[in-house]
Amino acid sequence: MKLGRPKEKKAGPKLAMEPLVDCVFLLLIFFMISNILRVPPPFAVTLPESRARSEFARKRYNVFIDAIGRISVDDKMMPNGDALETFLFTNKDKIETLIIRADKATQHGYVTDVMERANRRGIESIAIAVNEDDYKGNM
Numbered sequence: 001m002k003l004g005r006p007k008e009k010k011a012g013p014k015l016a017m018e019p020l021v022d023c024v025f026l027l028l029i030f031f032m033i034s035n036i037l038r039v040p041p042p043f044a045v046t047l048p049e050s051r052a053r054s055e056f057a058r059k060r061y062n063v064f065i066d067a068i069g070r071i072s073v074d075d076k077m078m079p080n081g082d083a084l085e086t087f088l089f090t091n092k093d094k095i096e097t098l099i100i101r102a103d104k105a106t107q108h109g110y111v112t113d114v115m116e117r118a119n120r121r122g123i124e125s126i127a128i129a130v131n132e133d134d135y136k137g138n139m
Helices: 018-034 081-090 108-120
Strands: 060-065 071-073 076-078 097-102 126-128
Touching: 060 108, 071 081, 076 081, 081 108, 097 108, 108 126
Parallel strands: 060 097, 097 126
Antiparallel strands: 060 071, 071 076
16 A cells, blocks of 8 residues: 555546537527518418429518408508508618518409509519418329
């Protein structure tokens, strides 16, 4: 038996955890900010179905039209078509793609009216949204 000081264990390289925690929080913040948030319309819209799939630019606005013809742009209600046209004119530099989300029971005239007003105000990229997830037809 040997008396004396106990042997000290060699300490291995220490890993600093603070930078790792900082990186995790920065990634979390980045993904939260870069995520596209869905803005629900102020009324229910049931989209028609389609077989085609398309991707659009991130810089877009959604125009919602319900079955009785009420119109909103994202979460902002439009009292009439003229107010929509004014909104489109003032924001046309921000709009790359105008996506029209009309209820499947909406009269066609409401959709064409929105499309004509957008074209008059210089918005060339217009898309009509359809419900792709629920389609159960044959391809």
